[in-house]
Amino acid sequence: MAARLPGVDTVASVRGLTRAFGDRVVLDALDLEIGPGEFIALLGRSGSGKSTLLRALAGLDREVTGELSVTGSVAVAFQEPRLVPWKRVLANITLGLDAPAERAHAALAEVGLTERAQAWPLTLSGGEAQRASLARALVREPGLLLLDEPFSALDALTRITIHQLVVELWARHRPAVLLVTHDVDEALLLADRVLVLDEGRIAHDSPVTAPRPRHRDNPELITLRADLLAALGVAPEGRS
């Protein structure tokens, strides 16, 4: 299990983090610092270890070795919303927390789901279920919010609305966010810093300074997109 160190001006600090499954080394002495309030997107080829890193940061993997320090609370939202089907939406939000119903109501209002508070999870649309999942994460007031491809199963229009919502919630509550995504444009539209995981380490680490709301045609984003596609081993459009 990874040794835990006190963090200095970071919400998460990782040094020499290593995880192998049998002979396959997925995280190979990885180093990473996450500052308070940073919005980070984590890209990487399929199987590069993004979810493994996220699980380690969430404290869900006891087999990682190296140094890992996380200050404050951590909340996770996954690709599937993972709501408990036999509890109504409201009860799902504070499940396992000793928190009054008002807090769950306030969180649902923030994600625009007030009217679905008494609904059963299986009656929610995909977008509504992801909103509920975000409300459940936010009500925990995390210093670090881990998002594991939470938008990938949504249709394009719902995805745009949820992107806006996530940026709004992040600006209001200011947790550090680590968003795992396959989508370079999603990373560039949302994050302040984009990482690429490759060969078990952070192979690329770029700040994104363009003001929000961002447009794909922003020159900074165009340059970064080409760099990131190259780091991911993908030829940019028209140059394959």
Ligand SMILES: Nc1ncnc2c1ncn2[C@@H]1O[C@H](COP(=O)(O)OP(=O)(O)OP(=O)(O)O)[C@@H](O)[C@H]1O
């Ligand atoms: N519990 C496990 N047992 C064995 N191998 C595992 C386990 N979890 C992950 N792996 C392996 O570790 C590697 C990294 O998996 P991980 O899910 O972290 O990748 P990822 O970058 O999130 O992939 P994707 O983008 O496809 O979701 C893969 O080769 C996977 O098969």
